[in-house]
Amino acid sequence: MTAEPLLKQTRVDLGGLMKVLGEHLYSSPNVAIRELVQNAHDSCVRRRLESPEPFEPRIEIRSDPNAVTLGFEDTGAGLTDDEIEQYLATIGSGYTRVLREQGHDGLIGMFGLGFLSAFVVSDHIEVWTCSMHQPDRAWSFSSRSGQSYLVRPAPPRPVGTLVTLHLRPRFEELARPAPVRALLERYCCLLDVPIHCGDGPPVNAEPPPWRVDDPERSPLRRRRDALAFARRFEPGFDPLCTIPVEPGEGSDLRGLLWIQDAATYGTSDNRNVSVFVRGMLISRDEQDLLPPWAGFCGAVLESEALAPTASRESLQEDERYEAAQASVREALIEGLRRLAHDEPAAWRTVLRRHNEALLGAALCDPRLFDLLCDELTLPTSQGDLPAQTILARAHGRLHVSQAERGGFEELLFRALKVPVVQGVRYGALPFCRAYAERRRGRLVLVGTSGGDSELFTPATPTDDERRRLQQWFGNDEVEVIASRFAPEHLPFVAVPDREAELKHRIESDEADKRIAGAVLGLARQFTGSLAKRPRLRVHVNLDCPVIPALLAASPARVEAALPLLRPLLGLLSEGDDERIMPVDEALRGYCSAVVALVGAAGQEDR
The missing domain is CATH 3.30.565.10 (Histidine kinase-like ATPase, C-terminal domain)
Structure with missing residues (x-):
């Protein structure tokens, strides 16, 4: 039962x-x-x-x-x-x-x-x-x-x-x-x-700036009071300027944003957000109410509608929270626009302090891109330059290098007197891509097959000339390519194949120690589609008088010239790779070749 x-x-x-x-x-x-x-x-x-x-x-x-x-x-x-x-x-x-x-x-x-x-x-x-x-x-x-x-x-x-x-x-x-x-x-x-x-006035005697409605206060006094209020909540940095947050569609949020007067990097995240609900502080760490790109901002915000958790030390991330996030984002974008228009001196300081962070911000909203794209600078081989200046100097092109340190790009573009953007820096490459699309420039990714085709025009040597060039300047890991390129006084340039280098790094045993298994598997799926090829290419310049003269010379004269040219190639390529010749070996070889040349000339004089 x-x-x-x-x-x-x-x-x-x-x-x-x-x-x-x-x-x-x-x-x-x-x-x-x-x-x-x-x-x-x-x-x-x-x-x-x-x-x-x-x-x-x-x-x-x-x-x-x-x-x-x-x-x-x-x-x-x-x-x-x-x-x-x-x-x-x-x-x-x-x-x-x-x-x-x-x-x-x-x-x-x-x-x-x-x-x-x-x-x-x-x-x-x-x-x-x-x-x-x-x-x-x-x-x-x-x-x-x-x-x-x-x-x-x-x-x-x-x-x-x-x-x-x-x-x-x-x-x-x-x-x-x-x-x-x-x-x-x-x-x-x-x-x-x-x-x-204790003694003295109430602890809450001074109302926040957004509650003060005094038409007698001058704009200068209002700005000064807002900065003073922001300093009370910004222990790490001095506020540079403030931006009001006012209630809008879907949110009753109001308060004050400020931009920190301290230099930041693109990945800096100094967001500092205090939130009061019905007048009481709930959290001093609500970073997510600011956009992720606003790592240079702080805020004090007040709401009647946001819902605290039971401990009243954080906020429930519901639809009201999302509306507040949207309200803050809109206030910040509009505030930056007004700052650029109304306070040019403060705006220039903001650009200097937070240029790199703003490169990333510009990619997150079309309005920010339109506001910032001609104001921000990019890191180049000629220093920090606005994108429009780079386009002008490079005849409508944005050359971007993905090298982590100086290499053939630095050599080649210095000789051409053309700036090349350091694409490994925060936000630089995607910003250049967006700028080229919107300003009708041409993006050239140096070190890729597509980018190299913009710089090097293929030449048509005979098979014998091709074989000799490979023998003189290449090896099993270095492919020699006969090309024509500017400037004509540069006989050759060593260009790493970035895709082949990536394939080598990902497929090496060392990658197993450094990269998580799932991520490594995805990366190897990509590199598996890349054909195996030499990781370094030497473009030999047939427009340079040295190369045709070398191809036309007798074996004896070639034998005399190569000890000068090979170390020179090693020195010119050392910034990228030592597969051609280590720098110390190149210097020794160059000195030996000059000594031999001077000695031979002395014997002829006698």
């Missing part, structure tokens, strides 16, 4: 749950300060919504080094004894959620978990509270573990709540006003309820 299924209630290990939520929900114990200020803020908002009586919203944080306590006092709505049990002492339950479900704005809390953070830094919590609904009755709440608590009537006090944390020994630092004020300035600087800590 089959037993009837039983419906049972899930049990909760309260002690274990309190340990997980209290000790492991938050990444930093400092979050306790943020959470308790948040509760105080929402209590003030509740009183403003539900009480017809005017009051002065205020939050006071008191550190007492002698008693090793940290107190949070507010003039908010307070709690009745029933509300203490229903909301304060019940995990996951909060009155803020009730108000939010009624459609009220301006509230921060969502999950009813914030009070638990107090148990991370304290082993004893005391609460004194008086509700606006029962202003003649006050209550005290105390708990040492969060698993049990004591509620009793308390002496009369003003409407509001005082929470006192008796700090654990390892968190005694929070009993000093200075570090607590620093944390409050970080987390709470955008809240609209005044927050006091």
Whole structure:
């Protein structure tokens, strides 16, 4: 006989749950300060919504080094004894959620978990509270573990709540006003309820630039104030200029972007993004709200709509997050455009500081490309030059080398007085490809079969001449090709076959040690389609008078000339490869040939 299924209630290990939520929900114990200020803020908002009586919203944080306590006092709505049990002492339950479900704005809390953070830094919590609904009755709440608590009537006090944390020994630092004020300035600087800590003005006395609507402020004053605000959130770099973020279609995001005044490389990623949700700092590390290409930017952003995770230390990456990303991207692109038009001096500084990073940025959006393509410079054999200058000097061509260091490209193009772009530098090759397409230039990839055909015109020597040239200047790993090319005073040039070199590297045993198996397999699929061929080609220039003269000379004169020409080829090709002749051997051979030539001339003179 089959037993009837039983419906049972899930049990909760309260002690274990309190340990997980209290000790492991938050990444930093400092979050306790943020959470308790948040509760105080929402209590003030509740009183403003539900009480017809005017009051002065205020939050006071008191550190007492002698008693090793940290107190949070507010003039908010307070709690009745029933509300203490229903909301304060019940995990996951909060009155803020009730108000939010009624459609009220301006509230921060969502999950009813914030009070638990107090148990991370304290082993004893005391609460004194008086509700606006029962202003003649006050209550005290105390708990040492969060698993049990004591509620009793308390002496009369003003409407509001005082929470006192008796700090654990390892968190005694929070009993000093200075570090607590620093944390409050970080987390709470955008809240609209005044927050006091020690002497001086409230920690949130200065509103952010985007909340200031003062027509009397000059543009210069606005720029200065925006830069000062950005510096508070940019510890690593001085902000160079700022860009406003305003609400747009699909996003309520507003705030401030800035460009860092520090030189960057293309792969530098110094994105620094702080996000406030309903006035409270949620994260100082939301880099992904900025585009990946904006590694030279920082931001402070504020939203009512973005949804925090339960720990309130990061954001849920939902459709609202994606809309915020789009809003930031559009603000940055439009801000760069306005900067170029309205602040040319600052724009020139941005280009100097972040040229390489902007090469990559230009490839990510057509509007950025149109804005930047004629302003940015490319690394070339003649220094950093704008693409339009390169086109002009190279007669409508963009020559791009993929060599990691100087080689035949440097030699050949220096002789031609034509700049060649260093294509291995960040963004250079794809930028040149895009520029050539949009500006109707011609892209020449030097060191590939297609690129070589642009530089070297095939010659038609006889079979015997071809054989002799190969014998004189080549070997098993070096193919000699009879060509015609400029300049005519250059007798030969050694050109590595980049595709053959790639095939050799990928198919070598060393590749197995350096490259992951799956990636290596894909690479070998590609190189397997490449025919095996010599990795170095020597183009011999039949337009150079030396080569026809050598081909027409007697064997004796050839024998006398080759000791001069072979070392010269070795010296000219050393930047790329030593397969022809190591440089020390080339120098020795050249010296020996000159000594022999001088000696022979001396004998003839006698």
